[in-house]
Amino acid sequence: MVKKVKARSVPFSQTRARHANETAEDYVEAVMELIAELGECRVLDLARYFNVSHVTVSRIVKRLHDENLLHTMPYKPVELTVEGLKLAKRVKDRHLVVLAFLMELGVDKTNAEIDSEGIEHHVGSKTLAAMKKFLKK
Amino acid sequence: MVKKVKARSVPFSQTRARHANETAEDYVEAVMELIAELGECRVLDLARYFNVSHVTVSRIVKRLHDENLLHTMPYKPVELTVEGLKLAKRVKDRHLVVLAFLMELGVDKTNAEIDSEGIEHHVGSKTLAAMKKFLKK
DNA sequence: CATGATCCGTAGCCATTGCTACATTTAAAA
DNA sequence: TTTTAAATGTAGCAATGGCTACGGATCATG
Numbered sequence: 001m002v003k004k005v006k007a008r009s010v011p012f013s014q015t016r017a018r019h020a021n022e023t024a025e026d027y028v029e030a031v032m033e034l035i036a037e038l039g040e041c042r043v044l045d046l047a048r049y050f051n052v053s054h055v056t057v058s059r060i061v062k063r064l065h066d067e068n069l070l071h072t073m074p075y076k077p078v079e080l081t082v083e084g085l086k087l088a089k090r091v092k093d094r095h096l097v098v099l100a101f102l103m104e105l106g107v108d109k110t111n112a113e114i115d116s117e118g119i120e121h122h123v124g125s126k127t128l129a130a131m132k133k134f135l136k137k
Numbered sequence: 138m139v140k141k142v143k144a145r146s147v148p149f150s151q152t153r154a155r156h157a158n159e160t161a162e163d164y165v166e167a168v169m170e171l172i173a174e175l176g177e178c179r180v181l182d183l184a185r186y187f188n189v190s191h192v193t194v195s196r197i198v199k200r201l202h203d204e205n206l207l208h209t210m211p212y213k214p215v216e217l218t219v220e221g222l223k224l225a226k227r228v229k230d231r232h233l234v235v236l237a238f239l240m241e242l243g244v245d246k247t248n249a250e251i252d253s254e255g256i257e258h259h260v261g262s263k264t265l266a267a268m269k270k271f272l273k274k
Numbered sequence: 275c276a277t278g279a280t281c282c283g284t285a286g287c288c289a290t291t292g293c294t295a296c297a298t299t300t301a302a303a304a
Numbered sequence: 305t306t307t308t309a310a311a312t313g314t315a316g317c318a319a320t321g322g323c324t325a326c327g328g329a330t331c332a333t334g
Contacts, residue, residue, distance in 0.1 A: 016292060019156060020320065043282060056322060058283065063320085075282055075329060102264060105271060111263040122255025126248040127239060134242060153322060157290065181311060193292060195313065200290085212299055212312055 020063075022121045026050075027060060028069055028088040029095065031080055040077040094128055095120045101131040157200075159258045163187075164197060165206055165225040166232065168217055177214040231265055232257045238268040 030049050034041040043061065047054040061078055064070040069084035080088060098120045102112035123131070167186050171178040180198065184191040198215055201207040206221035217225060235257045239249035260268070 015160075016290085016320065019291095023321080044280085052321085053323060054282065055284090055324085060321075102267070105264075105267045107264050107267050111261055115259055115261050115264045118259025119256050122252055122259070124248055124252050127242075127244050127252045130239070130242045130244045153290065153320090156321095160291080179311075180313095189291085190293065191312065192294085192314085197291075 023060060024064055024067065024069060025087065025091045025121060027064055028080060028084045029091045031070065031078055032085070032088040032092065035079075041079070042077055046078070091120070094123060097128060097131050097135070098123055100135055104135055160197060161201055161204065161206060162224065162228045162258060164201055165217060165221045166228045168207065168215055169222070169225040169229065172216075178216070179214055183215070228257070231260060234265060234268050234272070235260055237272055241272055 027046070030046055031041045034045050034049065038045060043054050043057050046057045046061070050057070061070055061072055064084070065072045068081055069087060071079040071081055095116060099112055099116040102116055102119075103109060107115070164183070167183055168178045171182050171186065175182060180191050180194050183194045183198070187194070198207055198209055201221070202209045205218055206224060208216040208218055232253060236249055236253040239253055239256075240246060244252070
């Protein structure tokens with residue numbers, strides 16, 4: 001008799017797509033933050049923010065432009081599209097909830113910041129709601 | 138005056154390395170589970186488990202062999218090295234804690250399983266300790 | 275307006291993780 | 305034993321995200 005093992009809940013066929021999506025979330029959030037802090041967001045600002053070369057940023061910005069999340073013109077600042085802004089707001093809200101949640105749970109700020117940046121991308125709506133509920137008490 | 142924006146807590150310079158590491162964690166955990174369930178772990182078992190082609194599994198198994206996490210011989214089952222088993226146990230323990238934690242938080246089992254698989258890789262020792270403490274109460 | 279510093283784009287390399295197509299090995303069945 | 309099905313390996317392609325090196329654009333400043 002051959003036992004059957006169930007496949008993962010999150011199919012791995014989408015690993016690359018999921019990573020690309022996380023990158024998109026990180027970038028729109030960063031663009032929103034950098035515009036808020038600096039007034040505009042240049043490619044080099046993103047490169048410094050993420051600690052990568054401007055080349056990496058440039059290519060990713062181009063991809064996100066093709067995906068209608070960012071506006072770009074050669075040698076001009078990066079801006080958010082309507083869709084990009086919507087995503088950025090959602091991501092930032094979720095990020096803040098996760099961060100506050102971890103700290104409320106007793107994790108020190110430093111570790112809460114580190115972990116929340118990794119965790120946030122994997123927090124579904126149900127988990128997010130549960131975290132918000134926990135924070136209210 | 139130019140404002141300074143702090144870089145992310147988790148430098149993105151290590152994105153690829155982090156993803157590769159997550160893959161390693163997922164694979165050793167899967168190998169341990171499949172051996173427990175099926176008695177042995179074949180490349181195709183992993184392919185079915187992760188919903189990817191056997192080619193993808195084959196290449197990753199080779200890499201993890203080079204990293205001393207897995208034993209492999211051509212056309213033979215995949216096994217864990219001592220180091221791989223140690224990692225697998227740690228990963229499984231953390232996974233179970235995160236899953237139990239989410240369910241205790243009020244997330245339904247289905248969503249807890251989905252989210253825990255993404256979240257687990259980003260739970261540091263401090264956050265893990267906080268989750269365990271929460272579960273004790 | 276010239277010029278040099280800074281910013282940005284392009285070319286081209288690598289690693290990881292997907293894939294299809296085809297070859298080879300293993301093991302079971304005829 | 306031979307043949308056939310299943311499992312595994314290999315070749316080679318694409319997308320994503322790292323990088324260095326180099327060249328063109330922009331802008332402040334002399």
